Amino acid sequence: QSALTQPRSVSGSPGQSVTISCTGTSSDVGSYNYVSWYQQHPGKAPKLILFDVNKRPSGVPDRFSGSKSGNTASLTISGLQAEDEADYYCCSYAGSYTWVFGGGTKLTVL
Amino acid sequence: EVQLVESGGGSVQPGGSLRLSCAASGFTFSDYWMHWVRQGPGKGLVWVARLTSDGTGTSYADSVKDRFTISRDNAKKTLYLQMNSLRVEDTAVYYCVRDARYSPDQWGQGTLVTVSS
Numbered sequence: 048q049s050a051l052t053q054p055r056s057v058s059g060s061p062g063q064s065v066t067i068s069c070t071g072t073s074s075d076v077g078s079y080n081y082v083s084w085y086q087q088h089p090g091k092a093p094k095l096i097l098f099d100v101n102k103r104p105s106g107v108p109d110r111f112s113g114s115k116s117g118n119t120a121s122l123t124i125s126g127l128q129a130e131d132e133a134d135y136y137c138c139s140y141a142g143s144y145t146w147v148f149g150g151g152t153k154l155t156v157l
Numbered sequence: 158e159v160q161l162v163e164s165g166g167g168s169v170q171p172g173g174s175l176r177l178s179c180a181a182s183g184f185t186f187s188d189y190w191m192h193w194v195r196q197g198p199g200k201g202l203v204w205v206a207r208l209t210s211d212g213t214g215t216s217y218a219d220s221v222k223d224r225f226t227i228s229r230d231n232a233k234k235t236l237y238l239q240m241n242s243l244r245v246e247d248t249a250v251y252y253c254v255r256d257a258r259y260s261p262d263q264w265g266q267g268t269l270v271t272v273s274s
Contacts, residue, residue: 050201081259085202092252092264093202099260136202140259144216146192148202 051076051137051149058155064125067152069137070118075147077118081140084113084122087151088133097122124154132156159183159263161253166268173243173272179236179253179265187211187231190256193238195249196267203249206238207256221247243272 052070059065069076069084076082082100085093095104100120101113110126120139124131137149165177177193193205206227207216215227226239236253250267257263 050203079259083260085261092266093261094264095260095262098257098262104262138202138261144190144207144214145218146194146204146207146261148194148204151201 049147051139051147053135053137053149053152055150056153056155058157059124059127060157061127061129063127064123065127065154067122067124067135067137067154069120069122069139069149071120071139071147072118075139075141076115076120078142079140080115082113082115082120083138084111085136085138086131086133087136093136127156129156159255161255161263161265163251163253163265163268166251166270168271168273169243170274171243171245171272174239174241175243175270177238177240177251177253177268177270179238181234181236181253181255184255184263186229186234191227191229191236192254192256192261193225193227193236194252194254194261194264195247195270196252197246197249200249202252205251208236240270243270245272248272 084097087093097113141147160182162180192207208227224242228237253265254261255263
């Protein structure tokens, strides 16, 4: 499977909103509503922030939201905060009980 | 609290073998499918292997098929990854990951595998 496509980097100022895209194919993102997003700070394990496209685990602020259209999913972070600076990865179920991840996006809070 | 603790990483020469372990606690381990995901230095996440809750069904990424074997011991609440014929490109942090109905939810802290001559 090929990795999902994410922008290498995005940036925004505190209080602003940013959107990170995640483009796959009709075999993964386009076929299943099982897209999840992860936040990873340097040297740390990934942390789940969204699953099933737009559902938040308990404890994740509602500043994080998700959507999907066709083969592209998106993560929007509103009201940017300094602690949001991290790498973000999308993941999609790809059939046959396998997963495919995006290449990752580095979010810089200016 | 859910905890996944990996161990067994280290340095090995190309062609060598390593066995990773992942000790689970804080949830009913035998109810969950489990996976291994790796992250090369400065690179993104890559799915490696998956195992059903009863240990009978497996899937592997093409890059590790026939070299890696995922297994589990539900009595010991432990997941394993036997890695043979290791290559330089297998160098990565290996994460043990719980499957929450088609998506990864809980991750261990990872264990570093370095393959180098």
